[in-house]
Amino acid sequence: MTIHKEGYKTIAISTILFGVINVLSFYFLSSAVPLISWIIFIGTLGLLLFLISFFRIPKRTHTIEENAIVAPADGKVVVIEEVQADEYFTDRRIQVSIFMSPLNVHVNRNPVTGEVVYSQYHKGKYLVAWHPKSSTENERHSVVYRKDGKEILVKQIAGAVAKRICNYLQPGQQVKQTDEMGFIKFGSRVDLLLPLDAKINVKIGDKPQGGVTVIATW
Secondary structure, three states, X not given: OEEOHHHHHHHHHHHHHHHHHHHHHHHHOOOOOHHHHHHHHHHHHHHHXXXXXXXXXOOOOOOOOOXXXXXXXXXXXXXXXXXXXXXXXXXXXXXXXXXXXXOOOOEEEOOOOEEEEEEXXXXXXXXXXXXXXXXXXEOEEEEEEEEOOEEEEEEEEOOOOOOOEEEOOOOOOEEOOOOEEEEEOOOXXXXXXXXXXXXXXXXXXXXXXXXXXXXXXX
């Protein structure tokens, strides 16, 4: 396991705060109320370990398959439905949505190998990620991949807690399946808009692994 670059600054600041809080706690409280001092230590240590875990990149064998659309994120499948596309596309598409809790791995990965033909950030609200309007009203970043004349859209969506979306892709860029596309801090949601003839391999409630689970084939 390694730590993602997006976590370096956050973890460094948190470690400093952890040290300062506990030095002060043990200096002023340990002799008078040692129990409180230990509670503060255990609580702040738990928070620090949570932050380190949040930015983890576990070692995995990624799925590289020519006709596969691989999960761009860890989480839980909460939506599989046919929708009218509201961005880039003008036709109907199959939407697959993956909800990411704060406990999930938060690295986002390219679902296919191909060309990035669209990459757009949108300001917006911070509705809870499972809200039906979060796909269209929340802060989000949308990327369209083109492969062999076919296109899919991946949308990183901020939630009520997640308020920083990182995306590393630019239009015209050639990318490889399962390489990093971005990172969302502190839980959120990722939507995929797939062609209607895509064969969906997951169901509601499934818990895909980013870069590993095959969401669909085309």
